[in-house]
Amino acid sequence: MKIWFISDTHNEHLGLRVPEVDLVIHCGDESTHGNAWMNEPEARQFFEWYSSLDISTKVFVPGNHSTAVEQGLIVAEDYPGVQFLVHEAMQWNGLKIFGSPYTPRFHDWAYMKKRAKLDLVWQSVPDDVDILVTHGPPKGVLDLTRDIESHAIVQVGCAALRRHVDQRIYPRIHAFGHLHDEKGISNFGLFTRGSTQFINCACCNLAGKLKNNGFVVEV
Structure with a gap:
């Protein structure tokens, strides 16, 4: 089974080359505007x-630029072909996938929390992910x-996230973006560290130009 991990496409998604995979996971920041x-x-x-991609399962985890999703202007019911994960889990072919949008606070973007409060957030992630x-x-x-x-x-x-990943969760794969x-x-x-493969799949660079096509990983 093949999974395509992408993130931080920032309105440049049409430039991506879509591979033949069984699952695509977008790690947030599909758009750009803060309002x-x-x-x-x-x-x-x-x-x-x-929604139109010819991929059987499509997962979306919001990011700090996903302000319309955070404010409820876009809801999961609008796009039934996409599985939204907002700090929640799903099962896929015997694998548990958990998606969370939260990041340490930086200015006033979506799904941000003070670093001191993030440990409580990560405590609620199951340890069988x-x-x-x-x-x-x-x-x-x-x-x-x-x-x-x-x-x-x-x-x-996030230091608290690292502690939970390294000391409790031990996922096979930890995918993210955010840092370009x-x-x-x-x-x-x-x-790769220990039993976990870490993937930064941010597709755009800091200037918002599409530079990367994500990663395809076989599981």
Whole structure:
């Protein structure tokens, strides 16, 4: 069985090359605009395309740019061919998939929480998850960017998420996006630690240009 992991397409989805797979998982940020009402038409264009893909199972986990979804302007019932996962699990061919949109707070985007409150969020993720899908990365894993003031390269993933992944959940696959490639920094990629394969599948770079086609993984 083949799974196509994609994320952070930011209105550039039509440029993707669609592979032959059994499942596609989008890890959030299908659109760009922060205002939910202006985000809605962007997101609906994405969901029309996503729903039309000739892939039997399509999963979507929102991200911080998924403001129309967070505000309820777009609901799962609008697109019955897409399985929305908003901090919840589903079963697929004997595998448990859990998707969560939450990331550490940065300005005023969707599905963000203060870092101190995220441990409680991750505590509710079951420990029998095979494929964990979060919008953002765990601390220290494909999570680099530049500090706004010093411009030094820093790791900005969620430390609480890393603790739960490394010490309790042990998923076979942990897929995410949120942190893009940018000048001098590569986050898109695969990284294996222990029994977990980590995948940053952000398709657009920091400038919003489509640079990557996601990853196809066989399970």
